[in-house]
Amino acid sequence: MTKLIFEKGKPGRRAIHLPKMDTPDYMNTLSKKYMRKTPADLPEVSEPDVVRHYTDLSTKNFGVDANFYPLGSCTMKYNPKINEYMAALPGFSDVHPLQPEHTVQGCLELMHCLQQLLCEIAGMDAFSLQPAAGAQGEITGLMIMRKYLNDHGLEHKNIILVPDSSHGTNPASAALAGFTVQTIPSDQKGQTDLQQLKEMVHDGVAGLMLTNPNTVGVFEEHIEEIASVIHSVNGLLYYDGANANAIVGIVRPGDMGFDLVHFNLHKTFSTPHGGGGPGSGPIGVKKFLEEYLPNPVVKKDSDRYFLDYSSPCSIGKIHSFYGNFGVLVKAYCYILNLGREGLIQVAENAVLNANYIAKRLGEFLKIPFDKGFMHEFIVSYDTLLDQGIHAKDAAKRLIDFGIHPPTMYFPAIVSEALMIEPTETESKETLDRFCDLMEQIYQEGINDPELLKTTPHTKTVRRLDEVAAARNPVIKYME
Amino acid sequence: MNKYIPNTQAQKAEMLSYIGIDSVDRLFDCIPDSIKDRNGMNIPEGLSDIELEGKLRSLSGKNLNVNDAVCFIGAGAYDRYIPAVVKALISRQEFLTAYTPYQAEASQGLLQAIFEYQSLICNLTGMEGSNASVYDGGSALAEAVSLSNSVKRKSRVLVSGCLNPRYRQVLDTYVRYKDMKTVEIDSADGVTDLESISKDDLAESGCLILQNPNYFGCLEDMESASEFAKRNGLHLIVSVNPISLGILQSPGEYEADIVTGEGQELGNGLSFGGPYLGFFAVSKPLIRKMPGRIVGMTKDLEGKAGYVLTMQAREQHIRREKASSNICSNQALNALAAAIYLSVLGKQGVVDVAKLSFNKAHYLYNGLKETRLFKERFTSEFFNEFVLDAGVNVKQIQDAYLNNKILLGYGLANEFSDMKNSLLIAVTEKRTKKEMDLVVEMAGDMS
Numbered sequence: 050m051t052k053l054i055f056e057k058g059k060p061g062r063r064a065i066h067l068p069k070m071d072t073p074d075y076m077n078t079l080s081k082k083y084m085r086k087t088p089a090d091l092p093e094v095s096e097p098d099v100v101r102h103y104t105d106l107s108t109k110n111f112g113v114d115a116n117f118y119p120l121g122s123c124t125m126k127y128n129p130k131i132n133e134y135m136a137a138l139p140g141f142s143d144v145h146p147l148q149p150e151h152t153v154q155g156c157l158e159l160m161h162c163l164q165q166l167l168c169e170i171a172g173m174d175a176f177s178l179q180p181a182a183g184a185q186g187e188i189t190g191l192m193i194m195r196k197y198l199n200d201h202g203l204e205h206k207n208i209i210l211v212p213d214s215s216h217g218t219n220p221a222s223a224a225l226a227g228f229t230v231q232t233i234p235s236d237q238k239g240q241t242d243l244q245q246l247k248e249m250v251h252d253g254v255a256g257l258m259l260t261n262p263n264t265v266g267v268f269e270e271h272i273e274e275i276a277s278v279i280h281s282v283n284g285l286l287y288y289d290g291a292n293a294n295a296i297v298g299i300v301r302p303g304d305m306g307f308d309l310v311h312f313n314l315h316k317t318f319s320t321p322h323g324g325g326g327p328g329s330g331p332i333g334v335k336k337f338l339e340e341y342l343p344n345p346v347v348k349k350d351s352d353r354y355f356l357d358y359s360s361p362c363s364i365g366k367i368h369s370f371y372g373n374f375g376v377l378v379k380a381y382c383y384i385l386n387l388g389r390e391g392l393i394q395v396a397e398n399a400v401l402n403a404n405y406i407a408k409r410l411g412e413f414l415k416i417p418f419d420k421g422f423m424h425e426f427i428v429s430y431d432t433l434l435d436q437g438i439h440a441k442d443a444a445k446r447l448i449d450f451g452i453h454p455p456t457m458y459f460p461a462i463v464s465e466a467l468m469i470e471p472t473e474t475e476s477k478e479t480l481d482r483f484c485d486l487m488e489q490i491y492q493e494g495i496n497d498p499e500l501l502k503t504t505p506h507t508k509t510v511r512r513l514d515e516v517a518a519a520r521n522p523v524i525k526y527m528e
Numbered sequence: 529m530n531k532y533i534p535n536t537q538a539q540k541a542e543m544l545s546y547i548g549i550d551s552v553d554r555l556f557d558c559i560p561d562s563i564k565d566r567n568g569m570n571i572p573e574g575l576s577d578i579e580l581e582g583k584l585r586s587l588s589g590k591n592l593n594v595n596d597a598v599c600f601i602g603a604g605a606y607d608r609y610i611p612a613v614v615k616a617l618i619s620r621q622e623f624l625t626a627y628t629p630y631q632a633e634a635s636q637g638l639l640q641a642i643f644e645y646q647s648l649i650c651n652l653t654g655m656e657g658s659n660a661s662v663y664d665g666g667s668a669l670a671e672a673v674s675l676s677n678s679v680k681r682k683s684r685v686l687v688s689g690c691l692n693p694r695y696r697q698v699l700d701t702y703v704r705y706k707d708m709k710t711v712e713i714d715s716a717d718g719v720t721d722l723e724s725i726s727k728d729d730l731a732e733s734g735c736l737i738l739q740n741p742n743y744f745g746c747l748e749d750m751e752s753a754s755e756f757a758k759r760n761g762l763h764l765i766v767s768v769n770p771i772s773l774g775i776l777q778s779p780g781e782y783e784a785d786i787v788t789g790e791g792q793e794l795g796n797g798l799s800f801g802g803p804y805l806g807f808f809a810v811s812k813p814l815i816r817k818m819p820g821r822i823v824g825m826t827k828d829l830e831g832k833a834g835y836v837l838t839m840q841a842r843e844q845h846i847r848r849e850k851a852s853s854n855i856c857s858n859q860a861l862n863a864l865a866a867a868i869y870l871s872v873l874g875k876q877g878v879v880d881v882a883k884l885s886f887n888k889a890h891y892l893y894n895g896l897k898e899t900r901l902f903k904e905r906f907t908s909e910f911f912n913e914f915v916l917d918a919g920v921n922v923k924q925i926q927d928a929y930l931n932n933k934i935l936l937g938y939g940l941a942n943e944f945s946d947m948k949n950s951l952l953i954a955v956t957e958k959r960t961k962k963e964m965d966l967v968v969e970m971a972g973d974m975s
Binding site: 051053054055058062063064065067068070071072073074075076078079080082083084085086087088089090091092093094096099100102103104105106107108109110111112113114115118120123125126127128129131133134135138139140141142143144145146147148149152153154155156158159166169170172181182183184185187188192195216217218220221222223224225226227230267268270272273296298299300301304305306319321322323324325326327328343344364365366367368369370371372373374375376378382384385386387388389390391392394395397398400401402404405408409420421423444445448453454459473474475476477503505508509510511512513514515517518519522523524525526 | 529530532533534535539540542543544546547548552555556558559560562563564565568569570571572573574575577580581583584585586587588589590591592593594595596599601603604605607611613616617619620621622623624625626627628629631632633634635636637638640641643644646647648650651652654656657658660661663664665666667692694695697698700701702704705706707747749751773774775776777778781790797798799800801802803804815816821822823824825826827828829830832834835836838839840841843844845846847848849850851853854855856857858859860861862864867868870871872873874875876877878879880881883884886887888890891909926930935938957960961962964
């Protein structure tokens with residue numbers, strides 16, 4: 050195990066060379082009562098110490114550049130290098146958000162263009178780039194729904210429907226926006242149970258949140274009917290864009306009947322996940338909801354781009370500034386680089402790769418929803434339970450082979466679920482190696498179950514005790 | 529095929545044949561034809577890399593970047609020096625292209641780095657627990673109110689009138705849907721006037737929000753605020769400038785309950801407003817109620833120490849609609865930058881950067897208020913940011929400076945009706961005496 054940065058270094062070591070004080074010293078004008086009593090206990094290390102420490106830590110991590118990452122629902126595709134370089138141009142990375150408008154026209158133009166591109170891709174009429182993540186896109190969308198309904202005398206509509214397979218953020222966001230959440234069951238095909246939906250829909254329903262293809266990877270083939278059921282009670286339909294990689298350029302949420310959409314730029318539009326952020330979750334709406342978007346919106350007035358704070362119906366601000374601009378630059382590059390054809394190829398190859406793996410794995414593993422799935426699918430790894438092998442045992446064994454495990458135990462409606470999403474940026478060779486390994490691991494589960502139960506074997510740590518961590522939390526360094 | 533897709537036509541054909549279909553289109557048969565519309569998406573043809581780079585360089589060239597100017601704008605984002613080490617290390621693909629470290633065994637590097645980040649934030653703020661960060665300074669405050677409300681369950685939130693108005697707007701957006709409202713506390717001489725709070729508001733509120741240094745740069749009497757909060761059964765929530773804590777009393781020292789702030793200053797570029805990070809730290813009793821991701825130390829099955837995401841039972845993926853927050857990410861890479869930055873600065877560096885900023889800001893303040901162009905607005909003590917009132921239209925003054933590539937502060941007219949000709953000016957360790965002498969000289973020439 051690597052020592053903590055606090056345990057390295059020696060008193061007096063420094064890693065920064067600051068300029069000498071070139072002004073008089075005014076410290077004696079600072080009242081004693083405002084002064085810090087004991088100095089902050091920060092490390093005392095040299096620059097080589099810092100570099101070696103964090104480089105060492107980096108080697109104990111998986112990244113897409115080095116490892117296949119078939120993590121369902123996360124769209125771990127390759128992150129293009131040119132986009133990183135473009136976002137790092139000083140004209141983007143070293144611009145203060147409160148500079149006069151005429152000194153930031155390039156930033157505003159980029160945002161305006163990206164808004165329009167996303168409108169095209171989503172089939173929406175207006176976009177806000179403010180949400181800093183998918184979950185923030187959701188809460189923004191739900192606040193828009195709440196305010197729109199209130200402004201139209203529909204305060205009584207307070208139920209948001211979510212499928213039982215939905216992402217946890219859907220119900221959490223809905224509750225945060227003041228709605229009551231009701232769950233719709235899935236049917237045998239892994240789709241929203243249409244009959245149940247019809248029975249659950251009444252005047253009190255404010256809307257439905259849906260991912261399509263949904264979280265089991267299956268396209269909701271009755272989407273038009275679902276939309277008309279929700280719209281028949283003046284409800285609104287919210288599209289969770291987590292799985293948009295399957296449909297980009299093929300079908301647009303707006304054409305499916307959705308009224309609001311958020312995209313995850315860190316999924317479909319290739320911006321790096323950064324170990325859990327920063328992401329970006331722009332929210333798009335149909336015309337009738339446009340004036341509810343968070344302030345400010347980027348607009349164009351002849352040749353001038355500007356930040357418009359004027360909409361009186363806006364839900365207000367949800368980000369300290371205008372969103373994760375640096376992430377927006379990368380997504381904009383990606384869309385321009387790929388163009389229309391390139392984007393269609395993304396969906397086609399993502400779906401082809403998933404179907405290919407599923408067909409191969411289906412030879413020896415159980416795939417509960419094996420019809421109509423798209424860019425990802427679910428394996429129910431419950432056929433070796435007699436040997437004591439659970440989904441996580443097989444998944445963690447992949448770590449030994451340099452492959453990141455698939456998403457485990459989500460959604461909860463499938464027992465011993467492994468959700469597999471290869472993305473379009475993986476080659477057949479990689480997919481074949483993965484399938485071969487999955488087969489090998491399955492055999493190991495039969496012949497040598499202990500080997501699997503104690504995986505991984507090749508990392509600096511073995512299986513970690515999460516229960517103990519939660520029971521007695523140690524969340525900071527103590528000498 | 530686009531260059532990020534490795535499969536050749538031959539491989540695709542092979543895969544299709546294995547699946548048992550004749551065309552990729554069959555894979556999309558599940559989508560009704562009525563909604564499929566391949567012509568609907570009006571996206572231009574793809575640009576080559578050379579064309580793309582040309583276009584982006586031209587766009588970026590339309591912006592004035594702070595390297596080509598002298599930046600005295602702050603107001604929530606600061607032009608601080610970012611050591612090369614920070615940029616070099618956060619560019620490593622193992623950090624940059626990784627997912628959230630749910631698979632602990634394959635993510636020990638990032639987990640340890642976040643554990644260190646949490647520890648560094650705790651030590652800087654003097655608090656007992658920190659999460660792995662949230663979106664930004666504004667949303668951190670909204671999350672803090674939500675946490676406080678889960679304990680206090682009151683309908684009003686007392687907010688200092690000297691709070692960053694953008695944080696206030698974010699907060700207002702979030703609390704509206706929880707049947708709560710914010711109540712603004714009056715200010716006097718640039719600091720919060722706690723005595724002005726009405727008895728009724730006090731009785732209905734669960735928390736008190738202050739910013740220190742506040743939006744105007746002034747120092748609040750946090751010791752008194754803390755006593756006031758305790759006396760009235762309120763949580764004290766404070767939004768702090770992290771660099772100021774090199775020299776200013778830490779929230780732990782005055783016993784704040786929840787500490788939030790904008791972490792951009794800790795090694796993250798200005799980037800036109802994001803991505804930044806909101807840091808979030810609490811006192812011991814509130815640790816288990818914190819929102820967002822938290823890394824904890826544990827042992828593996830051989831007894832070796834390691835790190836995992838912990839206390840996940842609080843979070844949305846387990847609790848769904850009963851979760852205390854919907855947040856499902858952190859600003860991991862920005863938090864990593866903050867951890868590396870604080871390690872580089874170290875014990876002495878954070879004091880030095882704070883002192884440099886303090887001294888330089890006071891030098892400029894003293895110089896400018898002596899000119900006839902500006903007069904002082906407040907007499908309260910400040911850290912590295914201050915407000916001056918101009919005798920003439922501030923926009924004209926700013927334009928004149930901008931002609932000399934100087935971004936002189938941020939005008940407060942839009943945010944405060946009684947500050948039509950006020951400028952909020954920030955000074956960081958990057959500014960030099962020479963630059964500031966020029967600013968003062970120009971002011972002299974203009975008056």
